[in-house]
Amino acid sequence: MARLQFYDLNVHSIPDGKNTPPEMAALAKHFGYAGIAITNHSNTESKPSEFEANGFEVFGGVEIVSKNASKLHGLIGKYRKNVDVLVVHGGDENINRAAVENKNVDILAHPMTPKDSGLNHVLARSACENNVAIEFNLDAIFKGRGGRRVHALSYFRKNVEIARKFDVPMIITSNAASRFDLRAPREMMALAGLFGMDKNEAIAAISTIPAGIIARNRPRSGFIREGVEVIDADDMDCDMNSEPDNELKEAGGSN
Amino acid sequence: MKILPPTLRDKKRYLAFELICEHDVTREELIREMFSCVGSLIGDVGSSKCGIRVLTFEDSKGIIRCAHTKTEQTRAAVATITHIGGKRAVVHILGISGTVAGATEKYLEGTEVFTF
Numbered sequence: 001m002a003r004l005q006f007y008d009l010n011v012h013s014i015p016d017g018k019n020t021p022p023e024m025a026a027l028a029k030h031f032g033y034a035g036i037a038i039t040n041h042s043n044t045e046s047k048p049s050e051f052e053a054n055g056f057e058v059f060g061g062v063e064i065v066s067k068n069a070s071k072l073h074g075l076i077g078k079y080r081k082n083v084d085v086l087v088v089h090g091g092d093e094n095i096n097r098a099a100v101e102n103k104n105v106d107i108l109a110h111p112m113t114p115k116d117s118g119l120n121h122v123l124a125r126s127a128c129e130n131n132v133a134i135e136f137n138l139d140a141i142f143k144g145r146g147g148r149r150v151h152a153l154s155y156f157r158k159n160v161e162i163a164r165k166f167d168v169p170m171i172i173t174s175n176a177a178s179r180f181d182l183r184a185p186r187e188m189m190a191l192a193g194l195f196g197m198d199k200n201e202a203i204a205a206i207s208t209i210p211a212g213i214i215a216r217n218r219p220r221s222g223f224i225r226e227g228v229e230v231i232d233a234d235d236m237d238c239d240m241n242s243e244p245d246n247e248l249k250e251a252g253g254s255n
Numbered sequence: 256m257k258i259l260p261p262t263l264r265d266k267k268r269y270l271a272f273e274l275i276c277e278h279d280v281t282r283e284e285l286i287r288e289m290f291s292c293v294g295s296l297i298g299d300v301g302s303s304k305c306g307i308r309v310l311t312f313e314d315s316k317g318i319i320r321c322a323h324t325k326t327e328q329t330r331a332a333v334a335t336i337t338h339i340g341g342k343r344a345v346v347h348i349l350g351i352s353g354t355v356a357g358a359t360e361k362y363l364e365g366t367e368v369f370t371f
């Protein structure tokens with residue numbers, strides 16, 4: 001089996017969090033992640049930061065905060081072109097609904113409202129149609145104590161159940177505000193096991209689903225449209241006879 | 256008392272870990288924090304089933320012992336450590352082995368603890 005690539009797509013840096021993107025990246029790399037997305041809240045003054053260092057990628061992202069559903073759609077349109085990962089700050093019934101109904105949203109973060117888990121069959125169906133991933137922000141479990149954590153666990157458990165039934169993509173993130181809020185991928189999977197996510201779901205939620213989000217927002221060079229891609233013309237000439245299959249597979253795999 | 260025959264002994268797993276913290280932490284502080292976190296996550300009954308115990312802890316690296324069927328729960332419980340002695344900290348599990356020697360050789364010897 002190929003080595004899995006792990007991603008944490010909801011990490012906050014200065015001014016949202018306490019550390020700079022390179023500080024967060026250094027620890028995430030040490031923990032074995034292949035990349036993180038810096039998703040600061042849209043209502044703070046921060047530009048999406050994006051860089052690559054020694055095989056570790058930091059993706060530009062944003063977590064859109066809005067109290068009003070129609071304003072949210074406007075903000076999504078504004079940010080979509082500039083970021084690789086577009087997260088909506090959930091937690092309000094109307095915002096949750098608006099987020100899962102918008103195809104341009106990648107992740108609905110912490111949908112739990114003060115009253116309930118924030119996800120129902122209607123929202124789950126929309127999320128599945130529009131391919132919006134539901135986030136399980138594990139900081140609620142490792143940072144929370146007592147009643148708060150109990151609620152988080154039971155809401156997460158309910159959301160896993162609903163997401164499983166409606167085939168909604170699930171994603172686990174640290175929602176870190178400091179580098180000490182990061183956890184290694186295996187620890188994240190173990191924490192996800194606490195609320196009933198099985199092993200394969202947890203692996204997908206931290207590797208293949210985030211990788212899919214990145215791939216669809218960051219087309220490889222030569223990408224023309226879905227399914228059509230220019231493969232390096234020079235390579236084609238010399239490798240034509242040797243291994244044409246590999247080239248085709250690569251082109252197909254990126255969709 | 257006579258030692259139990261091997262078939263009756265509890266099977267164990269040994270988790271090699273590193274501690275990433277702003278300041279140096281003593282073994283006592285770590286143990287206190289670990290038991291409080293494990294206790295609050297899985298309760299006294301769960302903790303007793305997990306059988307978590309800190310064996311060695313030196314230079315920010317160490318070994319935790321737990322029951323062999325409870326490694327995932329132990330991982331999760333240890334991941335809930337956020338502060339030790341009032342300072343921010345993270346415990347990172349480096350690997351799991353069936354013997355102390357195995358865990359030390361494979362995961363602890365020669366590994367550098369992450370520094371800022």
